[in-house]
Amino acid sequence: xxxxxxxxxxxxxxxxxxxxxxxxxxxxxxxxxxxxxxxxxxxxxxxxxxxxxxxxxxxxxxxxxxxxxxxxxxxxxxxxxxxxxxxxxxxxxxxxxxxxxxxxxxxxxxxxxxxxxxxxxxxxxxxxxxxxxxxxxxxxxxxxxxxxxxxxxxxxxxxxxxxxxxxxxxxxxxxxxxxxxxxxxxxxxxxxxxxxxxxxxxxxxxxxxxxxxxxxxxxxxxxxxxxxxxxxxxxxxxxxxxxxxxxxxxxxxxxxxxxxxxxxxxxxxxxxxxxxxxxxxxxxxxxxxxxxxxxxxxxxxxxxx
Ligand SMILES: C[S@@+](CC[C@H](N)C(=O)[O-])C[C@H]1O[C@@H](n2cnc3c(N)ncnc32)[C@H](O)[C@@H]1O
Numbered sequence: 327x328x329x330x331x332x333x334x335x336x337x338x339x340x341x342x343x344x345x346x347x348x349x350x351x352x353x354x355x356x357x358x359x360x361x362x363x364x365x366x367x368x369x370x371x372x373x374x375x376x377x378x379x380x381x382x383x384x385x386x387x388x389x390x391x392x393x394x395x396x397x398x399x400x401x402x403x404x405x406x407x408x409x410x411x412x413x414x415x416x417x418x419x420x421x422x423x424x425x426x427x428x429x430x431x432x433x434x435x436x437x438x439x440x441x442x443x444x445x446x447x448x449x450x451x452x453x454x455x456x457x458x459x460x461x462x463x464x465x466x467x468x469x470x471x472x473x474x475x476x477x478x479x480x481x482x483x484x485x486x487x488x489x490x491x492x493x494x495x496x497x498x499x500x501x502x503x504x505x506x507x508x509x510x511x512x513x514x515x516x517x518x519x520x521x522x523x524x525x526x527x528x529x530x531x532x533x534x535x536x537x538x539x540x541x542x543x544x545x546x547x548x549x550x551x552x553x554x555x556x557x558x559x560x561x562x563x564x565x566x567x568x569x570x571x572x573x574x575x576x577x578x579x580x581x582x583x584x585x586x587x588x589x590x591x592x593x594x595x596x597x598x599x600x601x602x603x604x605x606x607x608x609x610x611x612x613x614x615x616x617x618x619x620x621x622x623x624x625x626x627x628x629x630x631x
Contacts, residue, residue, distance in 0.1 A: 368456045369393050369449075375464040376400075380407055390448065398445050404464060412463045415441040415451055422458070431457040482512045482594035483537045483564055487587075487622065491535070491562060491606070494621040495614060501532025502559075505539065505547070512594060513537070530554035530561065537564040545573035548607075552577040555609030562618070567605040580630060583608045583615035588624030 373393055380387060380403040389395040401411055419427045419442040428438045431454045440446035441454060455462045492498065492514070499514035504525030506518035513535055519525040525536075526546065534554065538547035544565065551561045567586060568574060578584060585606040590599035606622070608615035612630060619627035 368462065369452050372452055372462045372464075377404075377407060377409060377464065380404070393448055393452070395448055396445065397441070397448050397451050400448055401444060405467075408467050409464050410467045411451075412465050413455060413460055415446070415454065416444060418455065418458065418460070427454060480507050480595055482507065483535075484591055484593060485512065487564070487591070488513060488535070490621045490623075491618050494617040495533060497533060500535040502530055502534045504528070504530060504534060504536055526550050529557065530559040532559065534559050534561045535564075536561060540566060545571075545577070548573050548577040551607070551609055552581050555582070558610070560610040560614065561608070563607045563609075565605060565607060566600075567603040578607055581609060583612050583630055584628040585615060585619045585622065585625050586628070587622065 373391055376390060380390075382390070382399070382403050386395065386399060390400055397415070404410060419438060422430075424435060424438050424442060427433070427441075428435045431438070433441075433450055433454060437446055437450050438454070441450055452462055492500075499516060501516050503511060503513040503515035503518045506513060506515070506520050508520060509518055511518050511520075515535065516532075519528065534551075536547065536551055538544060538551075548563065548565065551563050555561045567584075569579075569584075585608065587604045587606065590601070591604045592599050606615075606618060606625075608618065615627060616629075619625050
């Protein structure tokens, strides 16, 4: 009842008497609606920012447009469409503390705790930010994060890192780059395969440099690196350092030397530094791996046990 009343008011009667009980003011004592309160103003303003292109069933979208529905559903759809909610409830609540957030907003501790976990309702979120005098906004996520998500897989290896590896190997170029953006791609290599040729469909030979697409197929690329090294290639891969993942445990641990890189790489085609740590993984030549670690400043290597 209480929420319905708020939503009725949110639909456009800010500051006006409540339609049901005709009591204006901040908290209608009869039906407990918030007629005239700030959240009444904020909700339509917030809802008007919901992009029309969200990938949601129409009835879910309709509920969201009425200010009903779950925050998690909205934030997940926004994330997928390249948008984000500001302020993020987790950030706001962490800044002020759950107890104080509950006291100031009038929401229960459980509701605030739910919002801090990213769940709860859209209504509670708007009520919370309203009480802190903040305008909730739906913003485009910075290009940076899109660039490093699996949606965009075209960033390229920093040239200074390529130079250090080639110097360690005493080579001018690699024999193969199996995942190149173009046939004249940025990695110096005798042979370059692009998506059209599909580097995962060929045998690899010689000194191979592989900076694979970091999407869902990354683990397939790691498996293929390990397989081709078992058939005689020396494979150097540049990958996100995620030693806790299954892919690392299956295809790297005990099979390859890992060189952990210091700091965050600035990939070509990206803006700023990567949001994840990176590692070079070397299959098929532990001696070369040690040399590379010596040529890459600040790196440290984990030999095959
Ligand atoms: C992270 S980029 C690396 C580019 C380059 N190798 C470098 O290190 O600078 C990954 C590249 O792999 C290409 N790619 C994606 N799938 C591929 C496939 N199946 N076979 C070959 N290349 C592929 C993408 O087009 C993208 O340009």
